[in-house]
Amino acid sequence: MRVAVVGLGVQGHKRRSVAGADLAATVDPVNPEADYRRIEEAPISSYDAALICTPDEPKLAILDYLASHRKHALVEKPLIADDDAAIAGLRDRARAKGAVLYTAYNHRFEPHFIRMRELLQSGRLGRIYRLRMFYGNGTARLVHDSAWRDAGAGVLPDLGSHLLDTILFWLGSPPAAPFRVVSADRFENRAFDHVVLASAGPPSIELEMTLCSWRNDFKCDLLAENGSAHIESLCKWGPTHFTVRDRKLPSGRPDESSKTLIQPDPTWVAEYAHFKSLCESGGPDNLDNDLWINRSLRKLAAEALAS
Template identity: 85%
Template structure:
């Protein structure tokens, strides 16, 4: 598969590296490394798919162009629109054109995230009582100094989109009750740099995201009827651990198993391979997930900005 990388920022450079010999073109309006300034300049016959790594406002017009010319697309998260119909229409045009549109949520390919999904699907833990996730970066100053990132709802669409997608990935569906904003803070930035969300459930869910962690970190605690499961860190920050605890009745110290990983981040290559496999077999894409994530983020942003 021949790919064009659209947007040569941090993510675009990662995507270009992973594409390797399959890279057909690079596009960026300002980066002199790019071969083209606009996707419309790239010869249509020279590529089969695009890896779209642009700022949010540029994504929808580019994806519309790609659907028109029957090109597959992997687009960096989040895929945001002011109205649901914009994403639903894009989904329908991609399907009609027979192409795959896939929004990249690379944490789905974290080994411990996949272990958590398999554990929950297997039913070993029984009824899930509570799920808490914390995602912290130390990038408040970098975001504040960015020409475009410190605006709108800030960390909410940036890290919150990952957490909402992880809820879908692990639970297999949107939670029973909507999320609400518990707190939204601007400690250092113009946009929100620390947000806490909650859903009453079942299961009860709490999502905390921040740019003020100083040490990048991810934590998850899942409490259930027959035990619990816990994740510490991501492969890119390693070491990362996955712990399961089997409940003792009526009480007592549980049996505990921990799997520890120290390895380079495997998610970028795994996600790219998954995208290519989807393209080869004709889908499915995942814009239905984006409809729920977009709607949820929009409602939460309205709550946060109104508070």
């Protein structure tokens, strides 16, 4: 499969590296390394799919152009729009043309995220009571110095979209109750750099995201009827730990199993391979997930900005 990388920022350079010999062209309006300044300039016969690594605003127009020419596309998260119709219309046009549009959420390929999903699908833990996730990095100053990143709802669409997608990945569907904003702070930035969300559930869910965690960190604690499950860190920040505890009745120290990984981040290569397989088989796309994520982010951003 021949691919064009659109956008040669941090993510674009990662995607270009992973694409390797599949790379057919690069596109960027300002980077002198790029072969073309606009995707429309790249010969349509020179590539089969595109990896979209641009800021949020031009994504929909680029995807629409690609779908209209029956080109597959992987687009960096989040895919957001002012209304659901924009995403739904794009989805329907792409399906009609046979183009696979896939929004990249690379944490779905994190080994311990996969283990958590398999554990929940097994039913071993029984009824889920509470799920808490914390996702933090120390990029507040870098974001502050970027005109397009330090805008709007800030960390909410940036890291919050990952957490919302993880809910779908693990639970299989949105929670019973919508999320609400518990707190939204601008500690250092013009846009929000620390946000806490909650859903009354069931299960009860709390999501915390921040750009002011000076050591990059991810934590998850899931409490359930028959035990609990816990994740500490991601492979890119390793070591990362996955722990399962089986409840003792009527009480007592639980049996515990733990898996620790120390390895390079495998998610980018695995996600690209998954995208290629979707292109070869004709789908499915994942834009239905984007509709819920976009709707949730739009509502939560309005709530946070009004507070």
